[in-house]
Amino acid sequence: GQQLNQSPQSMFIQEGEDVSMNCTSSSIFNTWLWYKQDPGEGPVLLIALYKAGELTSNGRLTAQFGITRKDSFLNISASIPSDVGIYFCAGQRTNAGKSTFGDGTTLTVKP
């Protein structure tokens, strides 16, 4: 199946620091999605990107859809303890909503 390479696998940062994570693929996607998953829960959508080159913000979160349509990044500015969790990227090729997920970035924020 298709693979999404998500990095880094984990991050340990101090409260207030900025965070950056990214996803790359060998093939193109028409939609890039970023999710956050808290322990024992399902993923929750943070940001959705629909056009190559698109840059979208949601509060302290900013994500971009790469020009080649094969990559995306997510930035979190001024991290806070509640940002702790696992962040997943996901790509979709068709409008059927079938998502291919990366393996996640586990974020730990030290107060």
Next chain:
Amino acid sequence: NAGVTQTPKFRVLKTGQSMTLLCAQDMNHEYMYWYRQDPGMGLRLIHYSVGEGTTAKGEVPDGYNVSRLKKQNFLLGLESAAPSQTSVYFCASREGVSFHNEQFFGPGTRLTVL
């Protein structure tokens, strides 16, 4: 409005046993999905449905069957459970065909096969 609910939350099976996981959504969504999540990995699509009475295979369909007899319910069946099916199973639903429609996930079912 409960969103997406999954039953049961936890289950332990012995190899060879069968079981059915139930997903229900009260948002009148057309599309529903079953994913599995293994430790340290992202979600992988097992089967999905684009409407009542329809089902289609995802990335990892082997060993699973699904049914969508009612629009609000999507059932995932394991006919003969294997230890490799130990995982957390997530159901999701989506309003319709537009790229802009968000998938909403349930809280998951943690299945252990001994």
